[in-house]
Amino acid sequence: MSTTKQKLPARDLQLKILEAMTAVQNEQDAAERGVNAEEYKVMLDRLGRAPNRVELGVIGEMWSEHCSYKSSRMHLAKFPTKGDRVIQGPGENAGVVDIDDGQACIFKMESHNHPSFIEPYQGAATGVGGILRDVFTMGARPVALVNALRFGEPSHQKTRSLVEGVVAGIGGYGNCVGVPTVAGETQFHKGYNGNILVNAMAVGLADQDKIFYAKGAVPGRSVMYVGAKTGRDGIGGASMSSAEFAEGDEEKRPTVQVGAPFTEKLLIEACLELMATDAIESIQDMGAAGLTSSAVEIADKGGIGIEMDMDAVPQRETNMTAFEIMLSESQERMLMILKPGREDVAKAIFKKWDLDAEVIGKTTDTGRFVLTQFGETVCDIPVPPLAEDAPKYDLPWNEPTPAPAVAREDIPTPANYAETLKTMLALPNMASKRWVWEQYDRHVMGDTVDSSESGGNAALVRVHGTDKALAICSDCNPQYVAADPFEGGKQAVAEAYRNLSSVGAEPVSITNNLNFGSPNQPDTMGYIVKAIEGMAQACKELDFPVVSGNVSLNNQTDGVPIPPTPVCGGIGLVKNIEETTTSSKARLGDVLMLVGDAGTHLNASLYLREVVGREEGPPPSVDLATEKRRGEFVRSLIKARLVTACHDVSDGGLACAAAEMGLGANVGVAINNAAFADDLDLLAHYFGEDQGRYLVAVSPGNVADAMAKAGEANIPFAPIGEFGGDSIQLADQSISIAELRQAHEDWMPEYMTSLD
Amino acid sequence: MKSAVIVFPGSNCDRDAQMALRKVSGQEPEMVWHKDANIPNGTDIVMVPGGFSYGDHLRCGAMAGNSPIIDALKAHADRGGYILGVCNGFQILTETGLLPGALMRNASLHFVCKQQTLRVENANTGFTSAYKSGQEISIPVAHHDGNYFADEKTLDTLEADGRIPFKYVGNPNGSAKDIAGITSANGRVLGMMPHPERAIGGHEGGSDGIGMFESLLQALTVNA
Numbered sequence: 001m002s003t004t005k006q007k008l009p010a011r012d013l014q015l016k017i018l019e020a021m022t023a024v025q026n027e028q029d030a031a032e033r034g035v036n037a038e039e040y041k042v043m044l045d046r047l048g049r050a051p052n053r054v055e056l057g058v059i060g061e062m063w064s065e066h067c068s069y070k071s072s073r074m075h076l077a078k079f080p081t082k083g084d085r086v087i088q089g090p091g092e093n094a095g096v097v098d099i100d101d102g103q104a105c106i107f108k109m110e111s112h113n114h115p116s117f118i119e120p121y122q123g124a125a126t127g128v129g130g131i132l133r134d135v136f137t138m139g140a141r142p143v144a145l146v147n148a149l150r151f152g153e154p155s156h157q158k159t160r161s162l163v164e165g166v167v168a169g170i171g172g173y174g175n176c177v178g179v180p181t182v183a184g185e186t187q188f189h190k191g192y193n194g195n196i197l198v199n200a201m202a203v204g205l206a207d208q209d210k211i212f213y214a215k216g217a218v219p220g221r222s223v224m225y226v227g228a229k230t231g232r233d234g235i236g237g238a239s240m241s242s243a244e245f246a247e248g249d250e251e252k253r254p255t256v257q258v259g260a261p262f263t264e265k266l267l268i269e270a271c272l273e274l275m276a277t278d279a280i281e282s283i284q285d286m287g288a289a290g291l292t293s294s295a296v297e298i299a300d301k302g303g304i305g306i307e308m309d310m311d312a313v314p315q316r317e318t319n320m321t322a323f324e325i326m327l328s329e330s331q332e333r334m335l336m337i338l339k340p341g342r343e344d345v346a347k348a349i350f351k352k353w354d355l356d357a358e359v360i361g362k363t364t365d366t367g368r369f370v371l372t373q374f375g376e377t378v379c380d381i382p383v384p385p386l387a388e389d390a391p392k393y394d395l396p397w398n399e400p401t402p403a404p405a406v407a408r409e410d411i412p413t414p415a416n417y418a419e420t421l422k423t424m425l426a427l428p429n430m431a432s433k434r435w436v437w438e439q440y441d442r443h444v445m446g447d448t449v450d451s452s453e454s455g456g457n458a459a460l461v462r463v464h465g466t467d468k469a470l471a472i473c474s475d476c477n478p479q480y481v482a483a484d485p486f487e488g489g490k491q492a493v494a495e496a497y498r499n500l501s502s503v504g505a506e507p508v509s510i511t512n513n514l515n516f517g518s519p520n521q522p523d524t525m526g527y528i529v530k531a532i533e534g535m536a537q538a539c540k541e542l543d544f545p546v547v548s549g550n551v552s553l554n555n556q557t558d559g560v561p562i563p564p565t566p567v568c569g570g571i572g573l574v575k576n577i578e579e580t581t582t583s584s585k586a587r588l589g590d591v592l593m594l595v596g597d598a599g600t601h602l603n604a605s606l607y608l609r610e611v612v613g614r615e616e617g618p619p620p621s622v623d624l625a626t627e628k629r630r631g632e633f634v635r636s637l638i639k640a641r642l643v644t645a646c647h648d649v650s651d652g653g654l655a656c657a658a659a660e661m662g663l664g665a666n667v668g669v670a671i672n673n674a675a676f677a678d679d680l681d682l683l684a685h686y687f688g689e690d691q692g693r694y695l696v697a698v699s700p701g702n703v704a705d706a707m708a709k710a711g712e713a714n715i716p717f718a719p720i721g722e723f724g725g726d727s728i729q730l731a732d733q734s735i736s737i738a739e740l741r742q743a744h745e746d747w748m749p750e751y752m753t754s755l756d
Numbered sequence: 757m758k759s760a761v762i763v764f765p766g767s768n769c770d771r772d773a774q775m776a777l778r779k780v781s782g783q784e785p786e787m788v789w790h791k792d793a794n795i796p797n798g799t800d801i802v803m804v805p806g807g808f809s810y811g812d813h814l815r816c817g818a819m820a821g822n823s824p825i826i827d828a829l830k831a832h833a834d835r836g837g838y839i840l841g842v843c844n845g846f847q848i849l850t851e852t853g854l855l856p857g858a859l860m861r862n863a864s865l866h867f868v869c870k871q872q873t874l875r876v877e878n879a880n881t882g883f884t885s886a887y888k889s890g891q892e893i894s895i896p897v898a899h900h901d902g903n904y905f906a907d908e909k910t911l912d913t914l915e916a917d918g919r920i921p922f923k924y925v926g927n928p929n930g931s932a933k934d935i936a937g938i939t940s941a942n943g944r945v946l947g948m949m950p951h952p953e954r955a956i957g958g959h960e961g962g963s964d965g966i967g968m969f970e971s972l973l974q975a976l977t978v979n980a
Binding site: 172265449577 | 765766768769771772775776806807808810811812813866867868869870871896898900951953954956958959960961
């Protein structure tokens with residue numbers, strides 16, 4: 001073990017600290033650490049005695065919902081996690097998929113909801129930092145960031161400042177580390193007034209023979225700590241995020257970590273440089289529960305024990321206790337197990353990058369988690385109860401009640417469809433989010449082929465130095481999930497599948513971020529169970545496995561849960577970047593064609609919710625077999641270069657999708673209904689949200705070929721309009737592209753600068 | 757064209773610069789670590805790339821402006837060598853005194869990343885000969901501190917001497933005189949906020965930046 005670099009406190013203070021650390025903890029002490037009476041009994045049983053302060057801290061963090069997934073684990077097992085392209089499914093730092101030529105894509109999405117509500121800038125920033133570490137820990141160079149944000153209603157007094165802080169935090173971190181933020185979603189709903197959602201996804205690239213895992217450590221190796229020093233920030237963060245909010249919780253600010261993206265940038269470069277040598281046996285980033293969870297993960301996955309000397313841990317503050325060191329969530333830190341004799345190689349590389357690298361312990365064959373401070377043992381407990389053998393619950397749940405449908409005759413028809421289109425494109429949930437994404441560097445690294453800029457369905461990022469690309473998207477419609485979690489869960493997966501297909505990418509796999517309220521409320525637990533089952537079914541039938549993910553529960557304030565929000569982050573593979581398209585490339589004279597049938601489903605639609613003001617009715621159902629066939633068809637059209645642009649039909653229906661294509665290309669669109677029966681329900685056709693549909697732009701010379709392909713595949717496919725002029729025409733009404741653009745673009749900047 | 761790219765801790769457009777120089781010149785640029793004392797002999801053009809050197813601590817470019825490599829960079833400038841500083845590179849060049857003025861926080865106070873139209877004000881420089889004076893080109897910007905500032909006298913001198921090769925059409929950051937980039941008195945040092953290395957084709961930034969590297973290639977061929 002290395003000699004200590006810390007300035008240790010005087011012996012009398014050491015003794016005081018040791019006395020506090022080794023004090024026996026009772027049931028009430030446990031309750032203060034978020035461990036309930038029943039769990040405390042389990043703890044006594046596993047240890048054969050009562051824990052001391054450090055042991056209780058370690059166990060409490062590992063048994064928090066955030067670390068143990070104790071309420072969701074048995075349901076998460078329903079996700080399909082294997083497939084031809086899956087190299088590593090859930091259980092490691094991130095998922096790994098094969099993208100041919102010996103290359104791999106490594107990705108994951110993770111939430112930072114509670115910290116971002118308490119301190120939006122640092123909460124969001126460290127969310128980005130944490131998810132980046134999950135990806136480069138495995139040997140990947142991060143190449144793209146995505147974020148899925150959900151805020152309270154715009155009129156809520158906190159919303160504007162939360163948007164300002166979260167967006168600045170994401171940009172502040174991502175821009176500085178030099179990873180482009182290429183896609184995302186930003187939505188508003190009153191259900192998030194007291195509990196916003198900040199979900200960040202990172203995507204990286206690695207060679208398949210240079211992937212690093214937490215598993216694989218053997219006894220007798222050096223445990224090396226690298227990165228930033230440990231401070232008192234974020235202590236107990238994992239258990240904080242696992243508790244629900246109450247009024248006044250903004251005072252929990254000291255439990256929010258502080259990010260240093262510059263340090264992260266150095267850590268990325270240093271880790272990748274070390275990974276290019278053959279020095280690392282096992283590696284884990286220090287995320288939630290910091291040094292505790294990283295050391296436990298490595299020990300548990302290796303089936304070994306671990307011993308660490310707190311005095312050797314690089315510290316930013318004086319007189320830190322073992323409890324504080326173990327529970328600190330200081331950012332930009334990693335734990336690695338080195339191959340024998342490689343300590344000096346690692347130290348030299350980290351020194352070059354001005355980062356700490358210290359041997360703080362060793363792996364053992366005892367199966368025990370042992371910590372020392374000031375020469376005394378302050379923790380000595382078995383590893384299995386901290387991980388595999390942690391509590392796991394089959395919580396009671398209620399079958400969600402299906403939302404009753406609103407009858408068609410009760411849904412009012414607007415006087416003017418074109419004006420309604422303008423209203424819809426300026427709704428907070430449909431308006432342009434340029435104000436957000438112009439604050440993100442979307443182009444650094446030089447491989448962004450298409451980002452948020454084109455208003456597309458999925459971003460396209462070139463695999464550096466090749467003609468391949470990754471397609472990346474994030475999707476969820478929480479109102480669908482709230483109305484029917486099973487169908488809504490299916491839909492979130494299907495929409496990701498569709499967004500990837502609509503740029504021409506082969507959908508490969510997903511990561512997910514399951515955001516719900518408290519699992520201890522049987523109603524909420526019912527949503528969790530059914531949404532997972534819906535997603536699992538869609539993943540299975542679409543051959544679209546889950547390789548990583550994160551569960552964020554207890555998103556509720558004073559007993560009221562957020563809308564159920566299971567977000568899907570999708571990854572697709574493009575083999576030839578020339579065989580792609582976006583939603584914005586339609587050309588004057590192109591024919592607008594619909595893949596699928598006329599719209600019929602207005603229940604739970606954006607129109608019914610936000611124009612009529614009734615948040616009611618069941619969501620559109622998803623026919624997965626149809627979804628798959630149509631996705632394949634659209635991809636075949638793009639591959640054959642028969643379409644100039646493509647957009648999936650989702651929120652706001654066909655009229656909104658067509659208008660977005662027109663806005664993107666700066667060309668008008670005249671929609672006609674010649675392809676449909678005379679008694680076509682115009683309202684449902686324009687704004688209905690039936691699933692499995694796409695709009696494509698086809699140059700007139702290619703229409704016959706495209707129709708022939710549709711005929712062979714037996715896919716409904718019809719011309720429904722033409723690109724031309726400078727207005728969007730619906731029936732006999734029209735609105736100019738300029739007016740529509742103004743309404744669409746102005747909402748967000750006006751909202752952010754208004755003073756009410 | 758023999759080129760070098762300086763890499764500071766926190767540089768993040770170093771690879772983009774390397775790609776652009778490699779693509780246009782057909783030669784591999786030398787990547788020079790900021791703690792090195794020397795720029796390789798015979799280097800024609802040194803690129804100071806964008807990013808967040810030292811995490812923008814203290815002031816954008818301030819700490820990098822005092823890195824060990826800066827003496828060699830100044831010597832290269834004294835020899836009449838070409839230097840291109842982009843974004844954080846521009847900030848570093850003003851910190852070293854190789855270019856006048858300073859880059860302040862954007863007037864909007866927000867980071868801005870967008871495709872930006874520039875007007876070529878002076879096509880008679882080693883960096884702009886492939887363009888025509890008055891031509892409008894589209895180059896991405898991505899910065900938080902791109903608001904160029906200098907005293908009136910300096911601004912007048914820059915204008916009068918043709919040392920403002922690019923101006924913004926639609927000012928994104930509040931820069932004085934819509935300045936997007938300026939050159940040194942001998943025309944060999946250019947600092948600019950927009951990223952020509954992110955506009956070399958095959959990506960969202962377009963390809964209007966190629967002209968700048970072709971201009972350099974031309975200037976160096978003529979000089980050789």
